[in-house]
Amino acid sequence: MTSRIKVLSDDLISKIAAGEVVERPASVIKELVENSIDAGATRIKIIVVNGGKTMMQVIDNGSGMTEDESLLALERHATSKISSYADLVGVMSLGFRGEALPSIASVSRFELLSSVKDAETGTKITVAGGSIRSVVPSEAIPGTSVTIKNLFYATPARRKFLKSPPVEYRHILEAVKRFALGRPEIAFEFYNGDKKVFQTKKSDLLERIGETFHRSYIPNLMEVTGSGRTLKLTGYVGDPKLIRKSRGEQYLYLNGRYISDRKMSSAVYKGYGDLVSRGEFPFFVINLLVDPQLVDVNVHPAKMEAKFKNEWDVYEAIKTTVHDTVHIGSDAMIDSFQPMYEQQTADIEESRAHHNSKIIQFMPSRTIPPAAELNNMTSFAETDIVEKDNGFSPAVETYKSAFPELQSEPGQPEGLVWQVHNKYIISQVKSGLSIIDQHVAHERILYEKALNLLEKGGGQSQQLLFPQKIELSPEDYSVLLEILAFMNKIGFEITEFGERTILVQAVPADIKAGTEGKVLAEIIDNFRETSGKEVPAHKALAASFACKAAVKAGEKLTQEEMISLIERLFLTEYPYYCPHGRPVIVNLTIDELDKRFERK
Structure with a gap:
């Protein structure tokens, strides 16, 4: 009887091992840079193309290898880092398993150039899918250069699971930043294609943080x-x-x-x-x-x-x-909070005094006025937004006719809705009480509006009197470039303005001028958290924008604004949940209230 248990081939073993070591392009960069650091490099240059899918290259000025050492480095479990169990127990090198190079070479087109110090010639080895194709002399270089092309070409099933080039690039960027921060004594150069992402010199950690x-x-x-x-x-x-x-x-x-x-x-x-x-x-x-x-x-x-x-x-x-x-320095840290609090308070007061577009948009019968008109507004009474009639605005009358069950009972106060702690809107309904979270309600409204704008375009903008120049971190800049076309559709006007710098010329009418830097940072953070989780990019962006542009907990709303907010909420397709799945409305029935007061 033929045995059903077989010894795997070396090629298959290498490809299985590669599945543990080489998860994505960033894994390759991690392993190669670790080798460079262990080789004593003081300068490391990293180049990636198309998120690492097309090409990756790591060049260092480390100790280099001879021809025999270069060939041994491509054998599984061959390493210069350890030779005994005692070495493993006290290992200080970043690499030590002897798996990285053979694993990478087994799933890519691989080229290694290396020479030791003072050598007249170096060694060039090319490998395809784990098979060595050539070993030839080369010019002597100071250290080692490893080039990876067409990662996972030999394992198409693995390649199709890679994310988009921008996403893979950000994973590589994060891997490089980890090394740059962990080794400030080493100079790093990092290129995305022919574009320099950052370059650091030998420094201390504080300076390195500023550079990175x-x-x-x-x-x-x-x-x-x-x-x-x-x-x-x-x-x-x-x-x-x-x-x-x-x-x-x-x-x-x-x-x-x-x-x-x-x-x-x-x-x-x-x-x-x-x-x-x-x-x-x-x-x-x-x-x-x-x-x-x-x-x-x-x-x-x-x-x-x-x-x-x-x-x-x-x-x-x-x-x-x-x-x-x-x-x-807790007192100093508390002081650092105080200007933030005062600014938030001032923003809210200014919002009430000048009626920025966020509040004005609560009134469904009114289009958003231009920024110049906003600056001249001082109160609702001085505009034609709200016209009093029998104690109610037209918005209130519309609300009463649309939701008759919310009308006050005889003998009750005229107000239809109440705001609690400047956070929740409470209204009496026939079955009991209805409680609405004002932030997530507005978030749902803005989310569906943003989705519509992303599909059709035409978002209303307010031009900034003085365009804002904002410098971003490499990762934030990469995220922004990915979503820039979407951002411009919903009302931003943003252009690239040099290395890692953008120019903001206009913002959506829902965003208060002067907060564009903070809002952009929050949108980028939120998009980074939500994208890649089986959520389409345009929906992730719409959710991020809605969350950051919506009216906040702590903002006081007038009766008319609350009613208009509710009207607009019930005109949305899904009024009961925000884009992140949080409930917008909580109902308390009379039976529940009676039980809480032990009437039943």
């Missing part, structure tokens, strides 16, 4: 230094001005290796305490220096996870150090 993100980050950083029984930690954490609504600017390192550890990251959040709320994420770059004998980084082939022997000691050290750092 933006120099405006530097004044808002606090240095972290501390220690525990088994570790030391260094780095920087951001003040409240660097708190964002999405993850992405949190970097945790273990002995210079970037790690993904939810428990240790939560220790940082705990250290901030009440300074951050749920759904907010502070900026931090923290490096943990731990005896390698007390950690295990050989948990997964990606080497981004670690196990700590004294896990809770590490957790407490991080939490305590961050807490002490951010609370030493």
Whole structure:
């Protein structure tokens, strides 16, 4: 009987191993840059084309390899990093498994150029789908250059699962940023095609953060230094001005290796305490220096996870150090909140005084006036937006006829709806009480409006008196370029204006002039969080715009504005849920109220 169990071929073994090591183009960049760092490189250049699908190249000035070493490096489990179990237990190099190069070469068209210091010639090796095609002498170069073309061409099933080039590019960008922040002593160059994304010089961590993100980050950083029984930690954490609504600017390192550890990251959040709320994420770059004998980084082939022997000691050290750092200047940090609060209050008051387009749009019978007209408005009474008639505006009369069940009972106050804590709108209905969240109600209205504009165009804009020049981080700039055409359809007028810089000339009428920078940052954050989750790009953008442009909790609305908001809500296709799935309306029946008061 023929055995059903067979020994797999080396080629198939390599392709299976590649599935663990090479998940996407960013995985390739990660493995190649780790090799460059382990080779002692002080300069590393990374080039990607078409999100890494077409070509990736990593060039370094490290120690290089001889011809024999280059060929051995393409064998599975061949490495210069370790030679015994004792080496594995105390490993400090980023790579050590000897799987990366053969795994990458097995699923791509691979070219390696390398030479050692003072050599007269180098070595050039070409590989296709795991098979070595040629080994020839080449000119001597200072270090090693690895070029990858047509990733996953040999495994089409894997290639079709790759995301769009912009999405894959952002994953690569994030991988490069992790190395740049973790190794400030190394100079990095990063190119997307022929366009330079960023270039850093050898520096300290503070300067590197400014180079990688933006120099405006530097004044808002606090240095972290501390220690525990088994570790030391260094780095920087951001003040409240660097708190964002999405993850992405949190970097945790273990002995210079970037790690993904939810428990240790939560220790940082705990250290901030009440300074951050749920759904907010502070900026931090923290490096943990731990005896390698007390950690295990050989948990997964990606080497981004670690196990700590004294896990809770590490957790407490991080939490305590961050807490002490951010609370030493707690008075100053509270002061930094005060201008933000005062500005928000001023914005609301200005909104009430000048009637920006967001409030005016609540009135369905009125088109949005031009920006110049808005500046001349001082109160509803001075415009023809609301005409009083028998104590009610036309909007109220329309509302009464459309929703007769909401009319006041005889002897009750004239008001049809009430606002509670400037957040919820409450109205009596025949069955009890109806409670509406004003923010998510307006969000649903703006979402469906934005979807319509993205399909047909023609969004109304208000021109800015002084166009705003805004410089973005590389990742934010990449996201904006991806959604720029959509943004212009809904009323923005944005053009590229140099490296990582945009010029905002107009904003949608629903957005208050002067807040365009903040709104853009929030839309980008929200889009980054929602895109790629089986949500079409245009719907993700519409949801992001609606969330950030909608009337906020805390804004006081007049009776007419509340009624108009409800009218517009019930003209939408799905009035009961916001684009993110949160309920818009909660009903409390008389029976439920009676039970709460123990009448039944």
